[in-house]
Amino acid sequence: MSAYDFTAQRLFVRDELAPGVDFAPSAEALNYLLNVLRLREGAAIHVFNGRDGEFRATLFDVTRRAARLRVAERLRVQPERADLDYCFAPLKQARLDYMAQKATEMGAGRLLPVITHRTQVRRINAARLQSNVVEAAEQCGVLAVPEVAPAVELPDFLAGFPARRLLIFCDEHAVLANPMDALADCTAREGVSLLIGPEGGFDDSERGSIRRLQNVVCLSLGPRVLRADTAAVAALAIVQAAIGDWRPPAQDKI
Missing domain, CATH: 3.40.1280.10 (SPOUT methyltransferase, trefoil knot domain)
Structure with a gap:
């Protein structure tokens, strides 16, 4: 596994995450990806949900009002919350x-x-x-x-x-x-x-x-x-x- 990139953009999602999974981001996340970060087809971002760890994901099927994220390799395992x-x-x-x-x-x-x-x-x-x-x-x-x-x-x-x-x-x-x-x-x-x-x-x-x-x-x-x-x-x-x-x-x- 390559060294973790702490400069990468990160996005919290509520979807289940695993290699090969793809999903449509929420409306709020979609606005962030397309209009704030101005990402385009094939752009990569780190995604996490507080349960499954952190993964690299790629943007695809991008239109003016829609897009999907495809999950690739896991970058970090999920730690437990501190008590x-x-x-x-x-x-x-x-x-x-x-x-x-x-x-x-x-x-x-x-x-x-x-x-x-x-x-x-x-x-x-x-x-x-x-x-x-x-x-x-x-x-x-x-x-x-x-x-x-x-x-x-x-x-x-x-x-x-x-x-x-x-x-x-x-x-x-x-x-x-x-x-x-x-x-x-x-x-x-x-x-x-x-x-x-x-x-x-x-x-x-x-x-x-x-x-x-x-x-x-x-x-x-x-x-x-x-x-x-x-x-x-x-x-x-x-x-x-x-x-x-x-x-x-x-x-x-x-």
Whole structure:
């Protein structure tokens, strides 16, 4: 197999993928291929669906309003999603878009909106959130496209939280300490959920309820107050470096 081309255009599809399969792209994908990328008969593109891996595909039967894709060799096998839930209080739309994109790039396996007392936005545009996840996956070589879960109220999130799962709670009131040290003795065998609050943080009652969970680590993100979208990138980087897939392959990963 030749070396993977990270400069190639990539397209997320919902069709089943295997060598020799051909299919008609969706209307949205067709517009992207013909009118945005301006591809023509015989052009190649990488396709993936989050289930079967990534394949090279060729455009054929191209007309002004239609085309088909024929799947050729598989370029990369499908990895499993990381058992890493990114749990966040939704933000206003532009910053929520950014947050979803960065969480995808950083390797989150599931995005879970959590509604808190100070949450700015309580109605989630799930389709837009999913679109941002897919776009980030297309642009950054991600194959394990994160799941976008329905929003949940914080009390319900805490009540249903598995006892053996690790919750990393980004708490602005946590003792200032090296966050890598805070995670040094943690194991990720039961999966990890990373919880980040809204602008203004959690209130005292919420903070107390979170801290009472059985398997929770309170994490400081430094001496400065971070905006929630900035905190997402900082916290996910720390988690991936400490107990995630930034570590050498011989070590356990989430």
